[in-house]
Amino acid sequence: MSKSSVTPARTKRVGAQLTPEAIIEASLRIAARGSADAFTVRRLGEELGADPTAIYRHFRDKDELLLSVADRTLGEVLDSIPDGLDWKDRLRALAAGSLAVALKYPAVSSIMASRTTRRTNEFRVVELILGAVTEAGLDGAEAAVHYRMVGDSLLAHVGQRAAYLLLDPESRAGDESSWNREYRLVDAHGFPNITRLAQQLAEVTDDQIFHARVEALITAIEQRAAAVREA
Amino acid sequence: MSKSSVTPARTKRVGAQLTPEAIIEASLRIAARGSADAFTVRRLGEELGADPTAIYRHFRDKDELLLSVADRTLGEVLDSIPDGLDWKDRLRALAAGSLAVALKYPAVSSIMASRTTRRTNEFRVVELILGAVTEAGLDGAEAAVHYRMVGDSLLAHVGQRAAYLLLDPESRAGDESSWNREYRLVDAHGFPNITRLAQQLAEVTDDQIFHARVEALITAIEQRAAAVREA
DNA sequence: CGCCGTTGTCAACGGTGTTGCGCGAAGTCG
DNA sequence: CGACTTCGCGCAACACCGTTGACAACGGCG
Structure with a gap:
């Protein structure tokens, strides 16, 4: 000893x-x-x-291994983000990189969607997002809340996509075809909007949704920063 | 036969x-x-x-049971939404109701975060969201994409919160205290934003984050509708 | 009445994460 | 240099999971 x-x-x-x-x-x-x-x-x-x-x-156990593995994948995300971008493009690059890595290692990121690794690369990601919202014009509690909004939303979306990739084929087939099956057969009186938009609902792509979600986050930060600047 | x-x-x-x-x-x-x-x-x-x-x-199997149970909880959500609200308040009520039910049955909604039930109550929720984005002024592909944005985001956030609730006590304790431990100890030179905002980061509440995320969705729909109206 | 499909019980299978025990080799020290 | 300790590893096993197949009891129906 x-x-x-x-x-x-x-x-x-x-x-x-x-x-x-x-x-x-x-x-x-x-x-x-x-x-x-x-x-x-x-x-x-x-x-x-x-x-x-x-x-x-x-x-110690599989969970600790998982946290370490997840932090490693965060490193991959960070490496994919080029320097010299403004805050919006930095967040866009972070989002795109996170998605790419999540789809590469779905088994990891689906589990990590509601966890924190508390390891070095996570710190770097947090610093990156905080830097972005700061550059956007937020500070203090505003910056903290909006960081969490961005971080949690990104993690959640990316985990969602990964989990979907891991579904057993039959469940996925059921989910995928539902827009062309169940949703086409609903009662037109009770569900006028579904009936009217059935075709467009079936045609929505994952990338469109991802884009909309990322831009919604950026818009929200922008708006909040503008409101703060005015006050 | x-x-x-x-x-x-x-x-x-x-x-x-x-x-x-x-x-x-x-x-x-x-x-x-x-x-x-x-x-x-x-x-x-x-x-x-x-x-x-x-x-x-x-x-047939546990998954089918889970889908049925999940659809039942969706019914509880729908029952909690009062009539006569405008589209924004309807989405807010849907979000609040979804969160409440998710926290009531965490084991269900954490699993369902990336699934669809394809059952009656899900149709009603879809109809509700589509009605809201339509009332906001979107239609066609725009409405479809923004419905998916809202639906997926809500499901993801709510599933995230539920999964967190299900973490074994020690993992949760680690995650919870990290803002007051690991994040306080980072190198001030390498992580100036974390260092500066450590206190505020520890004080952010789940409700603040939830509120920010829901309002971001509403703002995004509003902005898109305004842009469409102008064109 | 006798058939037969439905429904509950029971034992078992293959899978999971995890632990306790023993071995053998690497490192340390007299 | 030999004895002793330490520790990484293999092995067998445990408790738990979802699921299946065989079997028995029961009700409705010809």
Whole structure:
């Protein structure tokens, strides 16, 4: 105890087959395969060529591993954002990057939709959004609330899309075709708007929705900043 | 086949202990208890005083039951919306009602955040939102996209809040305290905005965020309608 | 009455995350 | 250099999950 607590960092065995890094990378490889139930401890062991339970020597439980993996994907998002953009385009780039990464690792981001990693890359994302709303002209409590609005909305939308990707094929088929089936058959008297817009509802694309949601966030910040400036 | 298809409704046994109704109500009772893993087939059997697998005589699988239960909760939402509101207040009432129901049955709405029930009450909600955006002045593809924006955003936010409620206590404690712990300790040079706004970030309430998100949706519809009117 | 479909029970299957035990090798120290 | 400790790993097992198939009891109907 006396000596080991003096040099705790050196305790690492050189010949350790598994490292947190290797486990995280294997997790990403599995998550990228996309199939719904892909990311299990046993499959992770398979991918690593090791016993599944060996993972527990490096992460307390699957949740802690997941947080680490998720933070790694946040790093990918940040790397995709170019410098020199104004606040609006920075938020747009963040949104687009988040979506791309979420669709790349759906198993991860669907679970993380309502979590925080509390790790370094998350701090960088928070800083980025706060910088954007600050540049837009908000500060103090206003900035804090609008950061949370942007962060939570982005996370939620991206998690939604990822979760949808993970649905078993039959459930997804049911959801997908509903606009062309169930919604076409509703009673025209009771549901005039659905009846009138059935065709357009079936034609809406995910990208249109995503665009509308992102622009709504930007507009909201803009409006609030304008109101503050006036006061 | 010939006779049973003539009177399919009468096939019901009079003495049937279990009915779809009873199962849905038991599910709601369990979901309302709130604990994370509460809603399992075995616990449902316990609540019903029957064998867990008896449920499969009335629902194809747990997913189908879940869709039915979710649609029932949508009914509760609709019942909470008063008549005679203009489109903005109708959307606000829908949002508030959805949140209230989601927090009442977190186990249900957290799973349903990226699903559609394709059942009657969902049609009514869709009709309601479409009516609102129509009243706001949108039509055709514009109305369809903005309906999806509102519907998906609402579902996502509400599912997020519900999922958070279901987190095991230690994870939730970690997430909750992070604004007062990890975020207070970041490097002031690398993260000036976080450092400056740490106090305000810790003080943001869920209701403030919810309000901001709902108003952002309304503002976006308003702006789009104004732009369309001008053209 | 006797058939038959419906409904509940029971045991079991394959899957999940997780833990306790033992082994063997790497690092430390007399 | 040998003994001792430490620790990463494999193995077997546990509790729980959703789901299935066989079987028994029961009611309605010919």
